[in-house]
Amino acid sequence: MTEKKEPESRKAAEEVRIGVYVCHCGLNIAGSVDCAEVAKFAATLPHVVLAKDNRYTCSDQGQDQIKKDIKENRLNRVVVASCSPRLHEPTFRKTCEEAGLNKYLFEMANIREQCSWVHLYDKKEATEKAKDLVKVAAAKAALLEPAEEAEVPITRKALVIGGGVAGIQAALDLADTGYNVYLVEKEPSIGGMMARIDKTFPTMDCSICILAPKMSDVGHHPNIELLTNSEVTEVKGYIGNFHVKVLKKPRYVTKDCSACGECVKVCPIVVPNEFDVGLAIRHGIYTPFAQAVPSTYIIDMNVCLNKDGVVVCDRCMKACERQAVRYEMTPETADLEVGTIIVATGADVFDPTALPNYGYGKYENVITSLEFERLINAGGPSGGHLLRPSDKQIPKRVAFVQCVGSRSDKSGKLYCSNVCCMNTIKDSLLIKEHWPETEIYVFYVDIRAYGKGFEDLYKRARKAGVIFIRGLPAEIVEDKKNRSLWLLGENSLQNELYKIKVDMAVLSIGLEPRKDSELIQRLLTLSRTQDGFFMEAHPKLRPVDAATGGIFFAGCAEAPKDIKDSVTQASAAAARAGILMAKGKVTVEAITPIFYPEKCKVCGLCVKVCPYNAITLNKDLKRIELIEAACGGCGTCAAECPFGALTQKHFTDEQIIAQVDAVTENSPEKKIVAFCCNWCSYAAADFAGVSRMQYPPNVRIIRTMCSGRVAPKFVERAFARGAATVLVAGCHLGDCHYINANYQMQKRVERLQKKMEQSGLNKERLQLLWASAAEGERFASKIREMKTIVESVTSKEIEASQKVFEKALTGV
Amino acid sequence: METAKTTNLKATLERILDIEKLKYCFDCGICTASCSMAELLGKDYNPRRLLERIVLNPDSVLSSEELWLCAWCYRCYKRCPQALKVPEIFLLMRTISVERGNVQASEKALKKIVEKIPLPFITTLVGFHPERAGLDMKKVIEKMEELLREDSKRRKKKKTTGASGEKVAVIGSGPAGLTVASELSHKGFHVTVFELLPELGGMLRKCIPEYRLPRQILDKEIQLIKDLGVEIRTGVSVGKDLGFEDLWKDGFRAVFIGTGAHKSQKLKVEGAELKSVIHALDFLWSVHSDGKVEVGKNVVVIGGGNVAVDAARTALNLGAKDVTILYRRSREEMPANPWEVKEGEEAGVKIEFLVAPAKILGEGAVSAIECVRTQLGEPDDTGRRKAIPIEGSAFKRETDMVILAIGEAPDLEFLPKETELNEDGSLWVNPITMETSMQGIFAGGDAVTGPASVIEAICAGKHAAESIASYLRSRGG
Amino acid sequence: MPERIKHKPLDIDKVKPPKAEIHIITDQCKGCGYCIQFCPKQVLEESKEINARGVHPPKIVDESKCILCSFCTAVCPDFAIYTTEKKCAEGC
Numbered sequence A: 001m002t003e004k005k006e007p008e009s010r011k012a013a014e015e016v017r018i019g020v021y022v023c024h025c026g027l028n029i030a031g032s033v034d035c036a037e038v039a040k041f042a043a044t045l046p047h048v049v050l051a052k053d054n055r056y057t058c059s060d061q062g063q064d065q066i067k068k069d070i071k072e073n074r075l076n077r078v079v080v081a082s083c084s085p086r087l088h089e090p091t092f093r094k095t096c097e098e099a100g101l102n103k104y105l106f107e108m109a110n111i112r113e114q115c116s117w118v119h120l121y122d123k124k125e126a127t128e129k130a131k132d133l134v135k136v137a138a139a140k141a142a143l144l145e146p147a148e149e150a151e152v153p154i155t156r157k158a159l160v161i162g163g164g165v166a167g168i169q170a171a172l173d174l175a176d177t178g179y180n181v182y183l184v185e186k187e188p189s190i191g192g193m194m195a196r197i198d199k200t201f202p203t204m205d206c207s208i209c210i211l212a213p214k215m216s217d218v219g220h221h222p223n224i225e226l227l228t229n230s231e232v233t234e235v236k237g238y239i240g241n242f243h244v245k246v247l248k249k250p251r252y253v254t255k256d257c258s259a260c261g262e263c264v265k266v267c268p269i270v271v272p273n274e275f276d277v278g279l280a281i282r283h284g285i286y287t288p289f290a291q292a293v294p295s296t297y298i299i300d301m302n303v304c305l306n307k308d309g310v311v312v313c314d315r316c317m318k319a320c321e322r323q324a325v326r327y328e329m330t331p332e333t334a335d336l337e338v339g340t341i342i343v344a345t346g347a348d349v350f351d352p353t354a355l356p357n358y359g360y361g362k363y364e365n366v367i368t369s370l371e372f373e374r375l376i377n378a379g380g381p382s383g384g385h386l387l388r389p390s391d392k393q394i395p396k397r398v399a400f401v402q403c404v405g406s407r408s409d410k411s412g413k414l415y416c417s418n419v420c421c422m423n424t425i426k427d428s429l430l431i432k433e434h435w436p437e438t439e440i441y442v443f444y445v446d447i448r449a450y451g452k453g454f455e456d457l458y459k460r461a462r463k464a465g466v467i468f469i470r471g472l473p474a475e476i477v478e479d480k481k482n483r484s485l486w487l488l489g490e491n492s493l494q495n496e497l498y499k500i501k502v503d504m505a506v507l508s509i510g511l512e513p514r515k516d517s518e519l520i521q522r523l524l525t526l527s528r529t530q531d532g533f534f535m536e537a538h539p540k541l542r543p544v545d546a547a548t549g550g551i552f553f554a555g556c557a558e559a560p561k562d563i564k565d566s567v568t569q570a571s572a573a574a575a576r577a578g579i580l581m582a583k584g585k586v587t588v589e590a591i592t593p594i595f596y597p598e599k600c601k602v603c604g605l606c607v608k609v610c611p612y613n614a615i616t617l618n619k620d621l622k623r624i625e626l627i628e629a630a631c632g633g634c635g636t637c638a639a640e641c642p643f644g645a646l647t648q649k650h651f652t653d654e655q656i657i658a659q660v661d662a663v664t665e666n667s668p669e670k671k672i673v674a675f676c677c678n679w680c681s682y683a684a685a686d687f688a689g690v691s692r693m694q695y696p697p698n699v700r701i702i703r704t705m706c707s708g709r710v711a712p713k714f715v716e717r718a719f720a721r722g723a724a725t726v727l728v729a730g731c732h733l734g735d736c737h738y739i740n741a742n743y744q745m746q747k748r749v750e751r752l753q754k755k756m757e758q759s760g761l762n763k764e765r766l767q768l769l770w771a772s773a774a775e776g777e778r779f780a781s782k783i784r785e786m787k788t789i790v791e792s793v794t795s796k797e798i799e800a801s802q803k804v805f806e807k808a809l810t811g812v
Numbered sequence B: 001m002e003t004a005k006t007t008n009l010k011a012t013l014e015r016i017l018d019i020e021k022l023k024y025c026f027d028c029g030i031c032t033a034s035c036s037m038a039e040l041l042g043k044d045y046n047p048r049r050l051l052e053r054i055v056l057n058p059d060s061v062l063s064s065e066e067l068w069l070c071a072w073c074y075r076c077y078k079r080c081p082q083a084l085k086v087p088e089i090f091l092l093m094r095t096i097s098v099e100r101g102n103v104q105a106s107e108k109a110l111k112k113i114v115e116k117i118p119l120p121f122i123t124t125l126v127g128f129h130p131e132r133a134g135l136d137m138k139k140v141i142e143k144m145e146e147l148l149r150e151d152s153k154r155r156k157k158k159k160t161t162g163a164s165g166e167k168v169a170v171i172g173s174g175p176a177g178l179t180v181a182s183e184l185s186h187k188g189f190h191v192t193v194f195e196l197l198p199e200l201g202g203m204l205r206k207c208i209p210e211y212r213l214p215r216q217i218l219d220k221e222i223q224l225i226k227d228l229g230v231e232i233r234t235g236v237s238v239g240k241d242l243g244f245e246d247l248w249k250d251g252f253r254a255v256f257i258g259t260g261a262h263k264s265q266k267l268k269v270e271g272a273e274l275k276s277v278i279h280a281l282d283f284l285w286s287v288h289s290d291g292k293v294e295v296g297k298n299v300v301v302i303g304g305g306n307v308a309v310d311a312a313r314t315a316l317n318l319g320a321k322d323v324t325i326l327y328r329r330s331r332e333e334m335p336a337n338p339w340e341v342k343e344g345e346e347a348g349v350k351i352e353f354l355v356a357p358a359k360i361l362g363e364g365a366v367s368a369i370e371c372v373r374t375q376l377g378e379p380d381d382t383g384r385r386k387a388i389p390i391e392g393s394a395f396k397r398e399t400d401m402v403i404l405a406i407g408e409a410p411d412l413e414f415l416p417k418e419t420e421l422n423e424d425g426s427l428w429v430n431p432i433t434m435e436t437s438m439q440g441i442f443a444g445g446d447a448v449t450g451p452a453s454v455i456e457a458i459c460a461g462k463h464a465a466e467s468i469a470s471y472l473r474s475r476g477g
Numbered sequence C: 001m002p003e004r005i006k007h008k009p010l011d012i013d014k015v016k017p018p019k020a021e022i023h024i025i026t027d028q029c030k031g032c033g034y035c036i037q038f039c040p041k042q043v044l045e046e047s048k049e050i051n052a053r054g055v056h057p058p059k060i061v062d063e064s065k066c067i068l069c070s071f072c073t074a075v076c077p078d079f080a081i082y083t084t085e086k087k088c089a090e091g092c
């Protein structure tokens, strides 16, 4: 816990000496901002002892310059005006540290993503804005304080959620490194999608043959505890110290089972086997497939005759020589302590019922690519003979329809599912291998054969005589006489309509996020991208890390991908988790609260809003207690405290108010003062920049870690100083990186808006925005929209709001 | 999408390309394959290519006749994976073309319509809608009449191919049936049209609102077909007045079924039998037959299709003060064509979404309707998102007339039992030959597709006529 | 595995569910209804008929649904119901 006396002494203690570096970023910034002029302006700012512009501040020379200046000019604060702090803050912090300056004495002004790139054609305005941004950064820099990062020990055990090929690989890698691993799988067996497919592209080797050895390694590994038929129900704690509850559903068969299968013969219950997408049957007691791990059989209590402890049928029990059947088993909960978590929950497949014109579910001979895998699989219901469902005959003409549920704005998902093109090519070759006479048509819009060996496979299919037709069928019609199918569409290369008759049609269905991924998202406080897959911390540089510390992704949970990529990612995730655990401890960013006990009235408001339960009220001692290690760093407690007893390190009230004051120093009546959270809305603004979306230059963004940090007094201060409008932006509700802190911000903003309304102010002047990191356009259009509001605000209105919020000018 | 009055082509285009996501078209060809006009005109019309040209070379499109050949059935939009509002994109281009004073393109298109599309006047009014782009409908009709005179001269010269004069029965005189009758007569067959109603025209006469299709134009077009020597037998319900089997005995060698979709779906709630609860088709039919309908002051229409919108507008025209459509899903799911909905709303029809009727109240006559609010759930077996009632959301709404427009289906009782139907109860045909599962019996139009559009019925009719001709030829006289 | 199951299992004909014959000794039944209540497959229901003991004995609704668990035999306090496996002549 950081308890402090009021920081009165500091100003006197040392002279603040700021160095400012304005980066050209080649022409990326210099193309629309006059960097020399910005540097000249910076030199005039208070405490700035030196201001320079250079071509690439992040280059070695640029960094050396900073180090040199720190030493030679006794700089004790550094401001770099360049790209987004989300990109290079760590770089420059390191530079400072290397020169002996505490890394928390560094500040950035984002004049690329949030200035030069979004005002490409207005050099004058862009330059003015850049100056303002540097002024704001310098104002904060003057108030920065050095901080030490706390160290937290890490439990050297890992949890892997999901036992598909990705989860299996990650678990094996970690276990081989020597860590204990819990692998939690919700199905009765591990294996995931790969266990269900027949051959794998591009090498065409047998899927289960290469997977089964890995599966049994998992089963036997001394360092892996396998929990199948189990689900994670609760996750508490933080990086290095997660407390996890897992619900182990009963199998009703003990480990004594030798997988002899005698029980199955006597079970009278017959239902479709989910593993075979219902194309084969199973019994009430069963194993989903021959190579299942664990091999222990399982009873499906939903269909078993024995319910609620009444034993109606005991045939399997009697048949079992090893007395492994136990109808009375009950669910158990396992409590696990782990330091890292790997999420490898995979993906679901698209349900083509949503496309009625393809007749899936109506016409027996329209099947999905997943069903095809089971049909052509030697271990599948037809023993590997490709039979069409209606008459169990081998089809002579087969059609594949691509992009079903993918790349569509209406029926399905916007993205390309990545595996279906190659999967179809593989499937077409499999048919050709067994039945070379079969006529095969592939209806596609683009064939995406981008990976190693993919193009070769594509050529092999063409060589084998597979016919590729560009243009998807608009409709599939069944011939009621013989259950064959007509595909009606346009060959868009030939500009000709086609009507092609086949015996069987395979819909190449896409992959989509797990239907229950919301649950995992909530349990682990993850975020998801717009398409619903889990979002990585950085798409290029931290592709397997979650934004939440200690959590990593592998496989299709992060995005649709093939087996090779899933495995690669799994090993990467294992390595990342291993690095953390090898260190044995982590440092947490020094953005935890600072507590001034003498100001605290023990009202307990902070306790209520803390998403991590890191603040507790000790009733006996009548005081507030802070558990720094549990703190997530959102700062919402600081925003909530009415008495100023809490503030956040590196985002102190003073610092933020200094930023507000700097923004509102010149022509506040023309400005939008925007508070953006680091993870979503600030990232959205960055994304708008990266995408060169143009929007009006009158917005000034003040970054906080979470929108929950935005205290009403900051907004009030902005209005009191004459700002035309204020924007508070955060992650979508439910996507907050600090569990739910953004709900607090919503409440606060709504309260403020009400106050404005009651005082006769136009409440439109205070806006709220939810924008995910991918929603650059949403951010940009909000700014465009707010520009019109700014233009409509009269000087009378500004005066009125200054009056209403007058109080905010005093008492900091 | 609004039509811009003053247009800067480049800016406007940029806008529509973005709003309508036109740049996202990935040439899957589904639109063209769904388009009746593309099927009728072959190489002369291809909506996908036209869209591509709008992106690549918009100027060339402005003077293209193809722009005027879309018949606004929205079938492409309903299937396009990117949900491009194809007809509305074309409308924008048409509008720009007209504003630029480009008349030739539309006139060339009219010529093509007169020459190649059966029932050209009707389709122009209920399908092509040149007026939406600002053309004067009166002038269009005059121009078409002139073109028709030229065309019939040309046709007279090109004598009909003398077929054997075999007898073909056409059941139903909607656009599908009329097209078959006219096409086969031209080919020299002897066609008899059986129609249950006293007059010909099917839905065109029965239901399509007068403001869209003035009946004298319908009469004129039908007269042209009568003039071809088609035998007409109105007031005959095949199945009741005349056994289906009798047709073969009477010497017919092939039969075309174009009986449309006239069976109104029933609403299964309490009070549906009250007075002033009326099915939309019955309501429209009585408006157009005897005109003796009393509309309420405060009308509620239940449903979300084109029929609901037309019924609502008709009620408004007849003097209702307030007409509100209640639809249980949201705007995106509404099966009615977006443009029709927009026009309806502009005419004063109100629409409430996510509302389902629970009970109709009243003694004798209707006094109110009890509704519940709904929310959308997972897609059901038909792929549409289910409307799930929200508990405790019931509310009452006063009304003195309830019009039910919750869907129509074909009534095919009169057919032999063994005839194959589709899963939704419509008639199954071989898509290549338009033949049903019964030899010699062909079908097309709403009876096969379920409620659709005039142009689709005509296309099916034309397709079937060709197929019947080759069927009869192959069986040889 | 959350996929919707849309097709009939291809090997459904291969499994031969046991063919049961249910024997009800009507007049021995005392009408307790246990067999009806406990049958896991809802094969039995109360009949309209009145037996010698003046109660409604069970009757068979659908014998083909019986999976021969013989639970009815086990729960019947008066030994009024039992099942046997049908020996099929045609080798079914």
Ligand SMILES: Cc1cc2nc3c(=O)[nH]c(=O)nc-3n(C[C@H](O)[C@H](O)[C@H](O)COP(=O)(O)OP(=O)(O)OC[C@H]3O[C@@H](n4cnc5c(N)ncnc54)[C@H](O)[C@@H]3O)c2cc1C
Pocket (backbone or CB within 6 Å): A161, A162, A163, A164, A165, A166, A167, A184, A185, A186, A187, A190, A191, A192, A193, A194, A197, A199, A200, A201, A202, A230, A231, A232, A344, A345, A346, A347, A349, A369, A370, A373, A419, A423, A426, A514, A516, A520, A554, A555, A556, A557, A561, A562, A563, A564, A566, C001
């Ligand atoms: C029809 C089809 C054919 C394909 N063919 C090929 C091919 O030929 N070559 C190729 O390279 N790729 C192919 N792929 C892609 C390949 O299947 C995937 O890349 C791979 O299976 C991804 O592995 P995964 O471990 O990420 O996910 P999955 O295999 O989906 O495994 C995820 C596992 O997590 C479990 N799980 C999910 N949620 C939870 C939870 N909440 N708690 C506990 N457990 C959970 C699931 O039960 C599952 O076992 C194909 C995909 C499909 C659909």
Ligand SMILES: Cc1cc2nc3c(=O)[nH]c(=O)nc-3n(C[C@H](O)[C@H](O)[C@H](O)COP(=O)(O)OP(=O)(O)OC[C@H]3O[C@@H](n4cnc5c(N)ncnc54)[C@H](O)[C@@H]3O)c2cc1C
Pocket (backbone or CB within 6 Å): B126, B127, B171, B172, B173, B174, B175, B176, B177, B194, B195, B196, B197, B201, B202, B203, B204, B207, B208, B209, B212, B236, B237, B238, B239, B258, B259, B260, B261, B262, B284, B306, B307, B310, B311, B414, B444, B445, B446, B447, B451, B452, B453, B454, B455, B457
């Ligand atoms: C209110 C309304 C508005 C519409 N507006 C438009 C529009 O603006 N544009 C557009 O393109 N489409 C519109 N449509 C759709 C269009 O009218 C139909 O798609 C089209 O008419 C279908 O043509 P059809 O020939 O298949 O059948 P129909 O036009 O329905 O004709 C079938 C005929 O068969 C007769 N019949 C039925 N059973 C028998 C029997 N057993 N014996 C003898 N005769 C029988 C019927 O009486 C009827 O006359 C509208 C439909 C409605 C209901």
Ligand code: SF4
Pocket (backbone or CB within 6 Å): A253, A256, A257, A258, A259, A260, A261, A262, A263, A264, A297, A316, A319, A320, A321, A322, A323, A324, A325
């Ligand atoms: S439960 Fe018993 S009978 Fe069944 S497979 Fe296992 S050991 Fe064999």
Ligand code: SF4
Pocket (backbone or CB within 6 Å): A402, A403, A404, A406, A407, A415, A416, A417, A418, A419, A420, A421, A422, A446, A447, A448, A508, A510
């Ligand atoms: S991989 Fe191919 S079939 Fe799958 S979505 Fe992408 S383009 Fe379509």
Ligand code: SF4
Pocket (backbone or CB within 6 Å): B024, B025, B026, B027, B028, B029, B030, B031, B032, B048, B051, B076, B079, B080, B081, B082, B083, B084
């Ligand atoms: S259906 Fe849509 S995406 Fe496909 S070609 Fe037509 S407009 Fe393009």
Ligand code: SF4
Pocket (backbone or CB within 6 Å): B031, B034, B035, B036, B037, B038, B047, B069, B070, B071, B072, B073, B074, B075, B076, B077, B086, B087
């Ligand atoms: S609206 Fe109909 S006629 Fe027009 S392009 Fe689309 S499918 Fe063709």
